[in-house]
Amino acid sequence: MRLSSYVIFVPMERTGETVLVHGISGAVDRVSNEWARNMRAMRWDLFSEQDLADMMRRGYITEKTVEEERETAIRIGRRLREKAMRSASFILMPTIKCNLGCDYCFQNFLRTDGADTPSVDTRMVDAAFAAMAELQARRGARVDRILLFGGEPLLAENRPVLEHFFRKGAELGYRYEAVTNGTELHHYRDYLGPGKLEWVQITLDGPQEVHDRQRWARNGQGTYWQIKRNIDMALEQGVAVSLRMNVGWQNREAIRELVAEFDRYGWLRHGQFHPYCAPIRGEGGQQESTRLQRAVIRLVREMNAAYRPRYGRDVVAISGGVVRTKISRLLAEQPVSALTPAYCGAHLNMFVFSADGDIYTCWEGIGVPSARVGRFWPCLELDEESLSRWFERHSLNIPACQKCRYMFFCGGGCGIHALEHNDEFYSSYCNGFAELFRGHVEQAIAQLDDLEGVPIHQELGYSGV
Ligand code: SF4
Ligand code: SF4
Numbered sequence: 001m002r003l004s005s006y007v008i009f010v011p012m013e014r015t016g017e018t019v020l021v022h023g024i025s026g027a028v029d030r031v032s033n034e035w036a037r038n039m040r041a042m043r044w045d046l047f048s049e050q051d052l053a054d055m056m057r058r059g060y061i062t063e064k065t066v067e068e069e070r071e072t073a074i075r076i077g078r079r080l081r082e083k084a085m086r087s088a089s090f091i092l093m094p095t096i097k098c099n100l101g102c103d104y105c106f107q108n109f110l111r112t113d114g115a116d117t118p119s120v121d122t123r124m125v126d127a128a129f130a131a132m133a134e135l136q137a138r139r140g141a142r143v144d145r146i147l148l149f150g151g152e153p154l155l156a157e158n159r160p161v162l163e164h165f166f167r168k169g170a171e172l173g174y175r176y177e178a179v180t181n182g183t184e185l186h187h188y189r190d191y192l193g194p195g196k197l198e199w200v201q202i203t204l205d206g207p208q209e210v211h212d213r214q215r216w217a218r219n220g221q222g223t224y225w226q227i228k229r230n231i232d233m234a235l236e237q238g239v240a241v242s243l244r245m246n247v248g249w250q251n252r253e254a255i256r257e258l259v260a261e262f263d264r265y266g267w268l269r270h271g272q273f274h275p276y277c278a279p280i281r282g283e284g285g286q287q288e289s290t291r292l293q294r295a296v297i298r299l300v301r302e303m304n305a306a307y308r309p310r311y312g313r314d315v316v317a318i319s320g321g322v323v324r325t326k327i328s329r330l331l332a333e334q335p336v337s338a339l340t341p342a343y344c345g346a347h348l349n350m351f352v353f354s355a356d357g358d359i360y361t362c363w364e365g366i367g368v369p370s371a372r373v374g375r376f377w378p379c380l381e382l383d384e385e386s387l388s389r390w391f392e393r394h395s396l397n398i399p400a401c402q403k404c405r406y407m408f409f410c411g412g413g414c415g416i417h418a419l420e421h422n423d424e425f426y427s428s429y430c431n432g433f434a435e436l437f438r439g440h441v442e443q444a445i446a447q448l449d450d451l452e453g454v455p456i457h458q459e460l461g462y463s464g465v
Contacts, residue, residue: 001044001052004062005069006405009036010441013301019441023405024073025059026335030445070402077341077396077408084340084348085391088141090132091149091352091363094161095119098152100181101218106364118356122164124377128353129168131376135351148178148197149363151355156187166191177201181215183223185230192237200234201242202227206254207261231267240272244319247296248280259303259316268307268315278319286421290432297439304443314446318439326409327437327444339408341394347415348391361390364416390415393426400428409437 006023011033018036020029031039038046039060047055055061062069097117098105120128136143146169148154154162169176175198176191182202191197204227205214212222234241243262245255255277259268267273277300279292297318304314317324322344329338342348346362353359354366357377365371373390374382395401395412404410412418413429421429 001056001061001063003039003042004059005066005403006073006407007039007060008405008437009040010438011036012442012445014442014446019445020060021330021441022059023408024069024076024339026330026339027058027060028330029058066403073407074396074402080336080339080408081341081348081394081396083336084342086140087349088132088135088139088143089147089345089350090135090143091147091350092120092125092128092153092165093149093151093352093354093363093366094153094158094165095155095355096151096367097155098150098181099155099183099217100152100215100223102215118354119158120161120355122161124357125161125165125168127357127377127379129172131353131359131380132351133172134380139349141349144173145175145177148176148180149352150179152181152184153178154180154184154188156184159187162188162191166196170196181223182227182230182234183217186233189233189237192234192239194238197239199240199242201244202231203244203246204258205246206251207257210251210254211258228265231273232265235267235270235272238272240274243267243273243275245275245277246280247277247292247299249292249295252295252299255299256303259307262315263307268311274317275315276317276319276321281417286429286431290430290435293432294435297435300439314443317443318436320436320440323409323436323440324444327440331444341396341408341411343394343411343413343415346390347393347411361387362416389425398426398428404428406433406437409433 004022008021008023010019010021012019016033018031018033020027020031020036022028039055044052044061052061056063064072095118097119132143132146135141166176175195177199178197179201182200185192185200188197203215204224205211208222208224211224215223217223231241231243245258247255259275262268262273262275267275277296279289279296281289300316300318303316307315326338326340329335340348344350346365350361351359352361352363352366353376357375358372359374359376359382360366360371361373362371370386371390372383373387374380393412393415395404395407395410398412401407401410401412410430410433413431413433415425415429417431418427418429419425
């Protein structure tokens with residue numbers, strides 16, 4: 001009998017307890033720190049027979065060898081992946097154009113600023129809807145929302161084509177989300193609200209002077225106050241606002257001031273306002289990027305500790321929405337959809353329809369010929385070889401990840417980052433995942449009044465013994 005290789009211990013700083021998560025069975029339990037210490041030390045003599053039987057049933061302890069447990073993990077991973085593949089998510093990029101001139105934008109290389117910069121027209125929108133219907137039929141999936149991404153998708157000049165898109169999409173039963181810079185959102189006021197454009201992600205990089213230095217309009221004007229007005233408008237219209245703050249070593253203090261401004265604006269009280277901090281992708285290697293990630297998690301903890309007495313909850317989240325979603329699903333007792341061997345949609349089910357008629361699975365791949373997986377204009381054509389190169393990159397196919405307790409939560413990390421840092425697409429990119437995971441579990445559990453043991457997924461035949 002030994003401690004399973006896939007147990008994750010999450011110390012809860014605030015309560016002095018430990019949360020146990022089993023990376024393969026999906027079990028989650030809260031135990032005392034002493035209990036956790038005895039487990040780590042494999043002091044089985046200190047547990048009752050009943051406790052040992054319970055821990056074995058939930059996967060925390062096992063009679064299997066390391067190799068047998070790895071084989072079980074891979075077998076279950078294949079079944080989880082088969083289920084997860086029967087899904088799809090759609091992103092439409094109406095244009096590559098943007099009205100801002102941020103130096104750090106990863107798409108700057110795509111923009112020529114000339115008449116040639118691609119944008120979709122109404123016929124391309126129709127072709128995109130037809131391709132979406134065909135992809136859902138092929139994959140046995142039902143998709144009810146589309147994310148708009150750019151360039152800046154909600155430019156005022158895009159309105160005629162987006163009116164067509166919103167009208168036709170509504171007839172087909174879609175709702176919408178958008179990653180937008182928020183500067184021209186007021187031109188879409190009549191499309192904002194539940195059942196329509198109901199979620200937006202907007203970025204502010206600091207209080208006005210700091211933000212305006214980074215995110216300025218092409219005419220040289222700052223954008224902070226226009227964005228602020230549009231966030232107020234979106235919240236009034238019932239739109240959920242996910243507020244992204246890009247954090248680097250330079251602007252950490254400015255982020256504290258920015259959150260204090262949110263407090264003054266009354267946004268922190270608003271149930272639809274969800275601010276989060278995202279570490280800026282560093283120039284340095286993986287170690288430097290992990291160091292920044294840790295600093296950002298610390299900053300978020302400190303800010304939450306300062307505001308918790310007034311709000312009774314955490315007010316700022318850590319980036320990594322995919323991890324957050326997986327943990328929320330796990331705690332909502334949906335382990336099968338929570339555990340996925342893929343890091344993000346680019347390695348599982350995502351189709352990005354770009355403004356020039358091509359399809360990608362990763363938005364950072366837009367415009368990179370080797371990342372293209374097909375086209376939707378004039379009709380759907382997939383490059384199956386390229387598609388499977390993207391969709392087959394997951395933790396079951398990366399040897400280092402097969403033995404990792406985070407294999408169904410992390411899934412191998414971002415493929416683009418793995419390629420940049422390791423020169424190998426099919427390699428692991430951990431990037432401080434353990435720390436990120438612990439931070440997210442801590443935040444998610446803090447929102448729960450109580451944590452009963454989360455059931456394991458029996459339908460996939462998991463047996464911890
Ligand atoms: S592969 Fe990386 S860059 Fe692409 S969508 Fe996934 S996380 Fe983002
Ligand atoms: S990338 Fe690292 S943390 Fe993620 S599954 Fe692989 S080994 Fe684990």
